[in-house]
Amino acid sequence: MIQTERELKVLKIREQMQRNQLEACIVSTPVNTYYLHQCIFQGYTYIPLEGEVFSFVRRPSDFNLKALQLQDGHCHFIRKPEQIIEVIQAAGLTLPASLGLEGEEMPQSQWARFEKMFATSQIKNISHMLRQARSVKTEYELEQIRQSARLHEAVYRNIPSFYRPGMSEKDFCIEIEYQMRKGGCLGLFRCYGIDMESFMGSVVAGDNAAASSPYDFALGGAGHPSNPIGATQETALREGQSILVDMCGNFSGYLDDLSRCYSLGKLPDIAYRAHQVALDIQAYVQENLRPGVICEDLYNGALKIAQEAGMAEYFMGCRQQAKFVGHGVGLVINELPVLAPRMKEPLQAGMVLAVEPKMVIEGIGAVGVENTFIVTENGGEKLVSLSDEIIDLLA
CATH class of the missing domain: 3.40.350.10 (Creatinase/prolidase N-terminal domain)
Incomplete structure (x- = not known):
């Protein structure tokens, strides 16, 4: 039946x-x-x-x-x-x-x-x-998340065309939000927990990425005193600093999460090295997003990669480090499971996680990536085909 x-x-x-x-x-x-x-x-x-x-x-x-x-x-x-x-x-x-x-x-x-x-x-x-x-999605739910990811990706492919010289973080963020809404995003960003709140996401450039947040997100940003996270009008987009775009896609009631790193011209070499370590961590986690794998083990493995590469001080923040490398998504942005210490839960097929290894470097900003994956017997099913590399907005 x-x-x-x-x-x-x-x-x-x-x-x-x-x-x-x-x-x-x-x-x-x-x-x-x-x-x-x-x-x-x-x-x-x-x-x-x-x-x-x-x-x-x-x-x-x-x-x-x-x-x-x-x-x-x-x-x-x-x-x-x-x-x-x-x-x-x-x-x-x-x-x-x-x-x-x-x-x-x-x-x-x-x-x-x-x-x-x-x-x-x-x-x-x-x-x-x-x-x-x-935490374990039905086939209907998986298709809703895939749909959000497809429409989210379509907007991100055009992000380089949204940039205009002289923009601040906030200007750039508003333009991305506008284009996402035009592309069908509902604009609603549901969080679990009475002390968690945000809007559609954030854009952080340079040292604003290192500003600590009261919320349990991977990135901070000074934002506004009433919403202390993300972009500010005062932070200009400048050459030599990274721009990290981390937006939630809600095109169907179900959410996906997507982050990409941009630059204005060339960044210092350490930024590219740190970004590659983030990609190595993502590859490790994706390969192991299989039923039965323990959530804590994936976090510990990710941290070990950062430590062995000499990047632990930048991993998931610098002044304040987030103690996770991935989180469930669905009807809220912070669903179960969480890839974090002391999380003994085994993964199950049909779970959906945003994996977001990021590095924050004082004087440069945040680098790294975030993609949404479905747990399968063959490892994580990545929901977008968008390049994970740092994109130069001036190229």
Whole structure:
């Protein structure tokens, strides 16, 4: 029997529920609602360990319930969450002994409300569990990410034509953002975590690449005090310094991540040596993006390559070094898994990761690369064919 996309995802969530001894869970965040239904509404989806799911819609008031393609009696408009109890009991279901909620995203007041509603249930936080379910993509999701990567690549191929003499970082960044939006990018850049936020990406030139960021991204950049990351109007694009373009592509609701390095004329030799080490690291990681490989081992192998090449002091930053070399992508830019120390999780076929070995050199800027890969039995499937080399904008 051919399963629908939602049925495949519900199955993945139920596998996690069984591991975590949950009889039911409730999903309500936009990311997880879209994950299940390929649309967003304000409301809740109740997933029992067995049987059909229920969806409860608060807004929009004219939402087409039939679009959810659930069985009759399993889609309802509600005014308040307490009505969930009424519906599931009317359907002949008993309240679960254990219930999962998105604790890392749900306000405490909402959590307390559900505790009162499900007074006899043990309530557990399922945010990490749902991230694990999302980490292995369905074929539909893989095609959505491939589509984003293709359209993203099409814009990047034209980046050299966007440059104009006298541009600042911010000018160049805005032009790239404009062309990405014209090319179909939705502009929305979802992050996981209440202390993570950004826009479509960043452009950093010269020493601005070394400016430390409060966010857990590979690169910093001074940005603006209200968004301290990425480009500034004050940083001019100058000869002898690198320009690193790191933009997120969201052309389908699913994200890819892509970085390329540019220059105005020739860079100092150390920049090209460091860039080659980054490419060597990428090749090593790509070759080993196979099921069963441990995430931590890939980070350690990448760090070893940087150390043996004498580039460890520049690896993933200089003043502040990021402790990862790759991260999952999907509906948010920082999905699981993460290629980082102490990450013991084995890779699985169908995981999608952005691999971003970068070097930041004081006085020159950032070099390196970022590409999005799918984990397969034969190593990472690279989603673009764009050159990884440093491109001279004056050539």
